[in-house]
Amino acid sequence: MTETSVGNPLFPIFVKLHNLNLLLVGGGYVALEKLGALLANSPEANIRLVAPEISPDVMSVLETHHIPYLVRPFEASDLEGIDLAIVAINDSEISSRIASVCKEKKVLTNVADKPELCDFYLGSIVQKGNLKIAISTNGKSPTIAKRIKEVLNETIPEEMDELLNNMQRIRNSLKGDFNDKVKRLNDITSVMTAEKKKQSAFRKFIYLLSLIIAVIFLVLAGYYILLAVS
Structure with missing residues (x-):
């Protein structure tokens, strides 16, 4: 079965990170972004971090949430007892090597900005109390997922x-x-x-018109970007 025949073939699940062990590799901006997403959704998540360098911002999060860390490069032994791994570094070659080790160890892995190396993705999340909605574009456009998140956040009432x-x-x-x-x-x-x-026809018309304008804008933007690249 091909990807195009089923659209998005990913199976969505909600994971209890407080019952699992997660390794985060990286100590810079990307790692900070991943930490923010993890802790915002699973404050009690069991996270360990390893990186040769750790930024002050990341260190502040680690100390605030009492997250164990090691200041050194990744080693295969770091995967002992680990269920999930997130590789959050900017070096593609090192990321690929770490992903290969994770695969050998049967550890499900997410590699930042490398969808082809990922076993799972971190989707955009909408949360209103106990309601949580995960949005996936199958790794094709995190920006679109972000925009949909904004729409849902505004649409779903706080009540x-x-x-x-x-x-x-x-x-x-x-x-x-x-x-x-x-x-x-x-x-x-x-x-x-x-x-x-029971929504009014006018409101539906305005909503549809906004979608059409947004699609036209995206098509034109893509066209001009392609022209500039070529």
């Missing part, structure tokens, strides 16, 4: 967590078997789609 808590209370209070509960919950939540259908 979503209150709604989720109420739904949990309702689910726990329902009687009957599993099928009965599913039917009742479907009936209750159908109001969400019903309200969406």
